[in-house]
Amino acid sequence: MARLDGKVALLSGAARGIGGETAKLMAQAGAKVVIGDLLDDAGRATAAAINASGGIADYVHLDVTKEDDWTAAINLATSRHGKLDILVNNAGVFIGKGIEEISMAEWNLLVAVNMTGVFLGTKMCAPALRESAKNSEHGSAIVNLASIAGIVGSQLDPLYSMTKGGVTLFTKSTALEFSRKGYRIRCNSIHPGVIETDMGAQTFVARAQRTGSNDPNVSRKTVLDTVPWGRLGVANDIAKGIVFLASDDAGYMTGAGLVVDGGMTAT
Ligand SMILES: NC(=O)c1ccc[n+]([C@@H]2O[C@H](COP(=O)([O-])OP(=O)(O)OC[C@H]3O[C@@H](n4cnc5c(N)ncnc54)[C@H](O)[C@@H]3O)[C@@H](O)[C@H]2O)c1
Numbered sequence: 001m002a003r004l005d006g007k008v009a010l011l012s013g014a015a016r017g018i019g020g021e022t023a024k025l026m027a028q029a030g031a032k033v034v035i036g037d038l039l040d041d042a043g044r045a046t047a048a049a050i051n052a053s054g055g056i057a058d059y060v061h062l063d064v065t066k067e068d069d070w071t072a073a074i075n076l077a078t079s080r081h082g083k084l085d086i087l088v089n090n091a092g093v094f095i096g097k098g099i100e101e102i103s104m105a106e107w108n109l110l111v112a113v114n115m116t117g118v119f120l121g122t123k124m125c126a127p128a129l130r131e132s133a134k135n136s137e138h139g140s141a142i143v144n145l146a147s148i149a150g151i152v153g154s155q156l157d158p159l160y161s162m163t164k165g166g167v168t169l170f171t172k173s174t175a176l177e178f179s180r181k182g183y184r185i186r187c188n189s190i191h192p193g194v195i196e197t198d199m200g201a202q203t204f205v206a207r208a209q210r211t212g213s214n215d216p217n218v219s220r221k222t223v224l225d226t227v228p229w230g231r232l233g234v235a236n237d238i239a240k241g242i243v244f245l246a247s248d249d250a251g252y253m254t255g256a257g258l259v260v261d262g263g264m265t266a267t
Pocket of ligand 1: 012013014015016017018019036037038039062063064065090091092093113117145146147148191192193194195196197198199200
């Protein structure tokens with residue numbers, strides 16, 4: 001696995017799921033991690049588990065839609081560890097409703113977390129990432145959680161797809177703007193297929209409701225049948241890709257998207 005020795009990482013939405021697994025892998029790879037989330041009990045438990053197994057982790061309450069929360073999270077990372085090398089914009093929400101069914105409140109929540117959260121994290125962390133990049137041969141790194149729904153259209157989840165499409169292109173634009181400014185902050189996205197997390201389970205429930213089967217196991221099987229590799233993804237599949245993109249092994253990658261989907265978008 002790629003190494004992150006001496007690096008300091010801030011991960012949003014990392015109390016559980018893909019973010020939680022990434023925090024664990026990053027700590028195993030030698031990074032000091034700061035876990036931000038809304039789920040305080042789960043976030044503290046994830047940090048405690050990392051510390052108990054010899055890693056270094058802190059938890060901070062971080063609502064990615066709030067500037068003050070970002071300031072507190074960045075202050076925790078820099079006051080504890082003196083710098084910030086890696087930002088993982090992982091927090092996200094899923095609402096599996098169609099164009100004609102979704103309410104304005106639901107749409108505003110999707111945009112606030114999945115898009116404003118990524119923009120704010122990038123903006124607020126840029127000064128610290130830029131500073132630490134001065135002392136690193138391969139610069140600092142941002143990894144954004146997009147989705148295969150941010151590369152191809154989604155007939156069942158069009159609004160979620162719209163937010164992830166935004167993340168896909170914002171990643172490329174961030175890479176270009178920060179390169180133009182000479183910040184030496186690499187910015188890449190990762191595009192998971194269907195991953196077995198709480199959000200993965202939510203997608204099966206939503207699909208079951210919308211296709212009329214009302215049985216999440218039926219929609220799970222329907223999705224599974226579309227995965228060429230023959231299994232659904234797990235958080236560890238995605239965490240490995242994030243660790244790579246955050247590491248110096250990806251030192252010549254910026255503005256790129258790493259697809260980890262068992263071949264779903266190869267067809
Ligand atoms: N699971 C999948 O199939 C899948 C596929 C493609 C992309 N993704 C993306 O991967 C990322 C992680 O998803 P996951 O599957 O681990 O889901 P998850 O629901 O298990 O985890 C998401 C985390 O984000 C947190 N969160 C939600 N709103 C927040 C906010 N305002 N501020 C801070 N944290 C907040 C949640 O509390 C939760 O801990 C998301 O961006 C998601 O869109 C997931």
